[in-house]
Amino acid sequence: MSQKSVCVYCGSRNGANPAYTEAARGFGRMLAQEGWRLVYGAGDVGLMGEVARAAQTAGGDTFGVIPVHLLRREVGKTDLTRFVVTETMHERKKVMIMNADAVVVLPGGPGSLDELFEALTWRQLGLHDKPILVMNVNGYWDTLRALVDQLIGQGFADSSLGDYLTWVSGPDDAMEQLRAKLT
Numbered sequence: 512m513s514q515k516s517v518c519v520y521c522g523s524r525n526g527a528n529p530a531y532t533e534a535a536r537g538f539g540r541m542l543a544q545e546g547w548r549l550v551y552g553a554g555d556v557g558l559m560g561e562v563a564r565a566a567q568t569a570g571g572d573t574f575g576v577i578p579v580h581l582l583r584r585e586v587g588k589t590d591l592t593r594f595v596v597t598e599t600m601h602e603r604k605k606v607m608i609m610n611a612d613a614v615v616v617l618p619g620g621p622g623s624l625d626e627l628f629e630a631l632t633w634r635q636l637g638l639h640d641k642p643i644l645v646m647n648v649n650g651y652w653d654t655l656r657a658l659v660d661q662l663i664g665q666g667f668a669d670s671s672l673g674d675y676l677t678w679v680s681g682p683d684d685a686m687e688q689l690r691a692k693l694t
Contacts, residue, residue: 515693516548516574518611520626521558522619523585526651531618534648535561537682538617543571545686550611552603553577553594554585558617563588576606604629612693613642615685618651634675635668642692644677644685652678 519539525532539562542549549566552559553575566573573591578600581587587594597603608614608630616627633639645652656678662668677692679685 514546514548514572515613515689516550516611517542517689518550518607518614518630519562519617520614520619520623520630521551521562521617522623523552523554523557523559524620525557525561526618528618528649528651530649531558531651532561534646534681535617536565538562538615538646538685539565539567539571540569541682541686542566543569545690547689548572548574548592550574550576550607552585552607552622553587553591554581555588556586558619559585560588562617563591567591574610576603576610578603600625608633608639608641611641613644613689615644615646615689616652617646618648624655631672631675635672642677642689643675644679644688646679646681646685648681 535558543566549571554560563573574593575588575591576595577587578597595606604626614630630643659673663670663673677688679688
């Protein structure tokens with residue numbers, strides 16, 4: 512059986528609640544313990560850095576992808592198992608999702624939302640069929656969930672859009688769902 516890879520979208524900042532940092536660290540550690548590869552945005556700051564360092568410390572395989580214009584801003588983490596520099600953000604997102612078996616979204620900002628909605632749109636269009644999990648740590652993504660429900664309820668998306676997202680509460684729940692969906 513080949514190694515599974517999980518693409519993680521998350522903030523380049525830690526956010527206001529320490530629970531977000533703990534979730535990122537816990538999830539990175541769990542991915543490594545499962546023997547799965549972390550695919551992420553290659554930053555060494557914020558939750559990105561936390562998830563990667565935790566995976567590395569636990570002996571995990573790490574695959575980072577960063578566009579050249581963010582190397583300084585996100586402090587490109589060059590000590591990863593694999594470090595890829597792209598020309599554009601779009602290339603970054605494509606390389607990340609194409610090298611993963613599933614997507615997990617931790618708390619984050621506009622970049623994380625951009626990544627999530629691109630993956631969700633591609634899923635809706637049939638460009639991939641990978642599971643997409645949203646880690647709703649301490650209710651961080653409650654308003655996003657309400658927005659997705661509103662898109663569907665107001666007729667701007669088919670009800671199947673909601674089926675493409677699996678909402679999880681934290682790292683343990685995410686790993687349980689991933690095991691069920693990937694093995």
